[in-house]
Amino acid sequence: MALMITDECINCDVCEPECPNDAIYLGEEIYEIDPHKCTECVGHFDEPQCVQICPVACIPVNPQHVESRETLWQKFQRLQAPPAQA
Template identity: 60%
Template sequence: MALLIKKSCINCDMCEPECPNQAISMGVDIYEIDPDLCTECIGHYEQPTCMKVCPIDNTIIHDPAHQESNEQLWDKFVLLHHSDKL
């Protein structure tokens, strides 16, 4: 599933540059994660880097509205980064 940034975000700017899929951007009030681009860092890292660098516990969570299996996240990674080779 994609990740979600909760309203407890303090806009510290730590997560956005760490996202290998460029899925994080500034929203109206806080940073937001585009579920169409988020692969939870599958294909890049062992764990989501945004969660790792966020200084506020439980601010970045799994988005219950965008549930995806690891296989679906891998497929998304391939489409995002290797679609020219398909």
């Protein structure tokens, strides 16, 4: 399951640097999470770091991107793989 940031976000800037996958970025109005990069910190930490640090608790699971822990682990491994050389 990828996470998402709701419109309750106050743009406090604390979540973006905490993401080990660089999945969090500043969107047009609030921070957003790229579901293709979000592993809920699987492979890095026991709990999602953005959720832990968010002062307004606006980072729930994205219901459009439900993934098992195994799928998140596989995504982590793909993201960590060195780029293929041509």
